Amino acid sequence: MRLLPERTTIIDPRSQVMFEGVNLATADDATMRKIRGDRIAMIFQEPMTSLNPVFTVGWQIEEALKYHKPELDRAGRRARAVEMLRLVEIPEPERRRGEYPHQLSGGMRQRVMIAIALCCEPDILIADEPTTALDVTIQAQILALMDGLKKRLGTAIILITHNLGVVAQVCDRVMVMYAGRVIETGTVFDIFHRPRHPYTRALLDSIPKKGRKEHGGGGKRLPTIEGIVPSLFDLPKGCRFQDRCKFRQDRCVAEEPALEAVGMSALRPDIGGSPAKASDSPVQVRCHFPLPSVPPTTP
Amino acid sequence: MWAYVLRRLLYSIPIYLGIILFVMAALRVNDPVYAYLGKHASREQIDQKRKTMGLDQPFLVQYGKFLGQVFTLDFESTKSWQYETKSVGEILGERIGPTAAITVPALVVTTVVSIGVGLIAAFYRGRLIDRALMVLIVLGMSVSVLVFIIFGQYFGANWLKEKHGIEWFASGGYEPWISWGGTEGFRVKPGIWVYYCALPVLIDVILAMGYDTRFYRAVMVEETGRDYITTAVAKGATRRKVMFAHMLKNAMIPIITRVMISFPFLIGGSILLERYFRIPGMGNALIDSITNKDFPVIQAFTAVFAAVFVLSVILTDVLYALVDPRVRLS
Numbered sequence: 109m110r111l112l113p114e115r116t117t118i119i120d121p122r123s124q125v126m127f128e129g130v131n132l133a134t135a136d137d138a139t140m141r142k143i144r145g146d147r148i149a150m151i152f153q154e155p156m157t158s159l160n161p162v163f164t165v166g167w168q169i170e171e172a173l174k175y176h177k178p179e180l181d182r183a184g185r186r187a188r189a190v191e192m193l194r195l196v197e198i199p200e201p202e203r204r205r206g207e208y209p210h211q212l213s214g215g216m217r218q219r220v221m222i223a224i225a226l227c228c229e230p231d232i233l234i235a236d237e238p239t240t241a242l243d244v245t246i247q248a249q250i251l252a253l254m255d256g257l258k259k260r261l262g263t264a265i266i267l268i269t270h271n272l273g274v275v276a277q278v279c280d281r282v283m284v285m286y287a288g289r290v291i292e293t294g295t296v297f298d299i300f301h302r303p304r305h306p307y308t309r310a311l312l313d314s315i316p317k318k319g320r321k322e323h324g325g326g327g328k329r330l331p332t333i334e335g336i337v338p339s340l341f342d343l344p345k346g347c348r349f350q351d352r353c354k355f356r357q358d359r360c361v362a363e364e365p366a367l368e369a370v371g372m373s374a375l376r377p378d379i380g381g382s383p384a385k386a387s388d389s390p391v392q393v394r395c396h397f398p399l400p401s402v403p404p405t406t407p
Numbered sequence: 408m409w410a411y412v413l414r415r416l417l418y419s420i421p422i423y424l425g426i427i428l429f430v431m432a433a434l435r436v437n438d439p440v441y442a443y444l445g446k447h448a449s450r451e452q453i454d455q456k457r458k459t460m461g462l463d464q465p466f467l468v469q470y471g472k473f474l475g476q477v478f479t480l481d482f483e484s485t486k487s488w489q490y491e492t493k494s495v496g497e498i499l500g501e502r503i504g505p506t507a508a509i510t511v512p513a514l515v516v517t518t519v520v521s522i523g524v525g526l527i528a529a530f531y532r533g534r535l536i537d538r539a540l541m542v543l544i545v546l547g548m549s550v551s552v553l554v555f556i557i558f559g560q561y562f563g564a565n566w567l568k569e570k571h572g573i574e575w576f577a578s579g580g581y582e583p584w585i586s587w588g589g590t591e592g593f594r595v596k597p598g599i600w601v602y603y604c605a606l607p608v609l610i611d612v613i614l615a616m617g618y619d620t621r622f623y624r625a626v627m628v629e630e631t632g633r634d635y636i637t638t639a640v641a642k643g644a645t646r647r648k649v650m651f652a653h654m655l656k657n658a659m660i661p662i663i664t665r666v667m668i669s670f671p672f673l674i675g676g677s678i679l680l681e682r683y684f685r686i687p688g689m690g691n692a693l694i695d696s697i698t699n700k701d702f703p704v705i706q707a708f709t710a711v712f713a714a715v716f717v718l719s720v721i722l723t724d725v726l727y728a729l730v731d732p733r734v735r736l737s
Contacts, residue, residue, distance in 0.1 A: 144643040159635055162730065171642060176643060221638070
């Protein structure tokens, strides 16, 4: 989306972010403006501060329409804003349209953010930790809402989160990232049941699970990943996970592995998900020594 | 909202009464009559003066009388001491015009230009434009006002006139530039205003710009980092829309605070500028009255200035509520 200040952002000149034949990494401002909000929309982590406090929520929805739907007149934008508020299940949308963000709760504000993002019916919705700042019951409501809208409007959602429970619940494909690199991609089933990268495996092991006491030495402590994430200013030469990896070998220190396909998705149709999508999605891992494709030893 | 304004006005009354009490007491610590007449005045003269001013009465009576005059805006009944034919009201009345002719344009220009420059500098912060602007601005505020006045008078008035024959600016003095009544009816003469007022206004703007621009720039830089600015960009807003709609409206609270601080000086005027450009305004009048121990004028002047100050504070709060929906007046 190129939202970060350009002075402080470095985009590798070789990198490409392709969207319908346009490289977003090098596209000019006018092109980016047409795409932002219209084709690719975004919602953010902090609903409390993401809305402008001095404009009504209706104004803020209508603003996006003003940029991307010039065919709508004032009344048309107004009607659309109310419609969007109704779509995100805000009660009394006509009245709420004229209210200011400080009059709404966190969950309501995130709904308004979703309404702003979806009002131009984008192809992609990027949700950057949309539920992190909300409490659990509201999280569930927002996720259910996003899931329902995804199905109704046909918008693809890129969900950025560190909450593996959320991933398991709402995602189709998963990309696991570590220190700025994709280290493993696959379907939800692959990632959760046959993790191939040591980091993914360790991450899954560190989730507290009912009845899994014997897993982490002594039966009391939750397993954790030793050490800390390397500083992005001082990255190791080889694999970025090398310092914390239980399976490290000399080659891991010498060269950084590439993201390579290690087989096809092992999706089991009986667990759910869509087999058609899974069949053409290979499992890719950035590791010299990927773990064997077997389910982790379940207790 | 009007109920709020009314209540604030009522709350301000005790504050104002306190200010007047203090001012009147302070002005009477040294006998104003003795100070005015000097040590060679006879007993009778002093008693006479004291009696006409009512200074022989008990303090509370004087206090009540003066408050009565202030609240009924009756400054006509008291005569100035140094100009015996003129009332205090006449002096204030004829001095406000020249002062406002300088201070109002100066405040408007300073505010508009500073906000503009502040926005530009914040937008290009760290780049050459930003640094160049900031260096210029700091230079402008670092040079003494006296240097600007002398250079302005020398180059703007004398040098232009003698070397180039251009007589656009005067090195001092004042003439009314708005007239009404008489044979001409209502007339505005901008040429006369430029001739007498443009230089002092320019100097005032250069001086105030330094503080204002840096303040507005800081406010705007803070605004650019807000989450809702990112949201606006993600919606596809243009830079101009982000700056002038999203940032500016949020920045209005500190801007209003800053502007309203200068508000009472619209009436008070700048003593230095009025002095050096020989403009018969309020600042000049105040200095004049103090040096000549013109007690009634000093007292009335302070009362008016304090009133404007108190009113501007109320106005500030009302303006806050107008720009920020989170501020509720109730």
